[in-house]
Amino acid sequence: MSQDESESSVGITWKFRQVELGRILSAYRKLRGEDRRLAESRMLSWLDAHKAEAGWDELRRIAPAGKLAKLESPGLADEILTLPNIEPLTCAYEIPELLLGSLLSKPQRHVYVAHRPEVDFERIDKKIGCYCGEETRYSIPPTRLSDAENIAIVYHELEAGGHSLSHNHPGDEILYVDEGLVEVRMEDTGLWVRLDKGSFIHFEAGQLHSAWNCSDKTAKMFIIRYLQLSSGTRLDVLREVASLKPSKRLIKTILEDIRCSVWTPLEQQEYLQPDQVCDRRGLGRFLELLCSERFLGDGHGGLTYNDLHERSETKQYDYSRSKLARLHYGEAPVKKEQLLELADIYRVAPILFYNFLFPAFRYAIAVQDKDEKGMRLIPREFGSSDGVVYKVPHRRLAYSDIAIATATLSPRESTPENRHPGYELLKPLEGEVAVKFGTTGHPPITRGEYALFCSDSRHRVCNFGEAPARVLIIRFLE
Ligand SMILES: [Fe+2]
Ligand SMILES: [Fe+2]
Known part of the structure; x- marks a missing residue:
């Protein structure tokens, strides 16, 4: 989509799946250790100040007198909430608009989705009309897998001198640099990491973080947020710690x-x-x-x-x-x-x-990937073969339910069929690959594209081309 098109589309009606919205708001509030009453008092002030404005009936219905328990309830019916804007929610929860922006991707009841961010993603920063940093553009996929509500994908571009807004959110984040030189700054730990093209960082996203363009060229980043709103190893550990036993x-x-x-x-x-x-x-x-x-x-x-x-x-x-x-x-x-x-x-x-x-x-692992120096070869007995060579980072992010690997497939080679819980994301780094479920194949994807699919169905990754293919594999274990 062109920049002109996106800039002309300011002003939208927000449609949320209530269940998803409730989970994200509740998780964000808990991440910040805030009592619900504080969010309620902010919501009440906002509603009082905007009494005359039409369009808030749905919000008043789901949060009568500013009470947010019903909105946050995980037992809600899966209905759609339509709001003229998200200001009352972002004020009440002090949540960055962009985090809710990813919910605008259309959920689809498919097992497989593939997109090319630079071509078919939709720019949302202008659409939402929010401040997201300097010289920055955020885009989201037009569609997403409806059941993979914990996985949010964003394409982020920074012009020279640009940086994103410092923010935090539940779960993990993976930031992969497609173009340029980027510095990821994590304020809480003071950890600053420079990443060039082909490098990535996997970090705990509860830390305040931002990305800064360090060169005079446009920087492009493929970002995956794995929110894990109601389950996951990190939440289990926190619950155990809180139990004091x-x-x-x-x-x-x-x-x-x-x-x-x-x-x-x-x-x-x-x-x-x-x-x-x-x-x-x-x-x-x-x-x-x-x-x-x-x-x-x-x-x-x-x-x-x-x-x-x-x-x-x-x-x-x-x-x-x-x-x-x-x-x-x-x-x-x-x-x-x-x-x-x-x-x-x-x-x-x-x-x-x-x-x-x-x-x-605990906080972050970075892979400066040019020569895959941060990766270790997976031996043959564990799955590598003459035609398919797997590598994994030699560090993991603690309490994370993400597994990262790369696979290099020789021409006309396929991985063995496998299945595992959750979802898998493929991002080709060289050549092109295609996903096959049994005898059902999907069109090949190439550099600049990605595919996300339910990995509990038997699947294999195939290189039908005449050149080698290398692919980044991210497994979300849920
Ligand atoms: Fe983030
Ligand atoms: Fe797999």
Whole structure:
């Protein structure tokens, strides 16, 4: 879409899925540790000041007398709320307009969506009429997967001297630099990272963050927010900490956190080429997801420790029910070779476990990707082959349910078929790839495009071309 078109479209009617809006507002308020009454008093002041204006009946219906409990309630019917603008909400919750802006992408009941941000994304900063920083443009996809409400994709461009508004929000963020030189500034930790084309950062988005263009050329960034509004490892940890009854699992998690914080050069080798799982908590949560009824869709309540134990015995492995429980709780050490046995027992591709070998750091991990120096090769026994070479970052973001990898596919090669909980995003870096679900194929996507799909259906990534293809793979484990 051209800039002229977008600039002429100021003024919109906001249509929200009430459930999504309620979750995002509630999560944002909790992230800031604010009591709902404070948001209610701001809402009341706003409504009092705008009594004469028409168009607020729906808001008054869902938030009578400024009461926001109904709006935030997760049990709401999935109805559409239409508002003339979002000022009462952004005032009440002091939430940046742009965070709600991503809800303007049309939800679609598909399992696969692909877009080319520079061509078919819609610019929203002008449309919303909000301040988002200097010399900056924000665009969103025209459509999104309706069930993937935790995943928001934004394309962000900064002219020379430009920067985004410093902001924070629940969950994780991945910022991939498509063009230019960008500095990501995280005010709370004082962590400033410069990223050039092809580099990316994965960080905890509760920290105040902003992006600054450091060159005299336009910078272009592909941004993924993974909001995890009502579930996820980080929320689980926070809930456990708040309960003040530290479980064994919480103590182990904290100890591992401390171990990463006091990193010494002596331990570096162990971290770079680990022979056992560093992120036990992350692995445990993933194992639980693999056993969930939602993933298995068996209608029988999912896999029990008994089921897993039986499978283990059949394969002549040594996993008792209590050992399996300890694995799920992140309490048992796991050697690298054991991951292959676990893949066999849980009936998934071993590559899905490989990320958990690496240590998890709390605030951010950056991959300066030019030569993939921050990446480690996945060995053959875990999934690489002559035709498909996988790599993963040698660090993980702590308490994150995102797994990142790259795959290089030789001409006419495909990955093995696999399935896993949640969603997968593909961003081709070289060449072109296509996603196939069984015999159903989708058109190839190339550099500058991306595809997002439900990964609990069996899928494979194919390179039908005559040139090698390299693709960034992001798995959202939910
Ligand atoms: Fe952000
Ligand atoms: Fe996959």
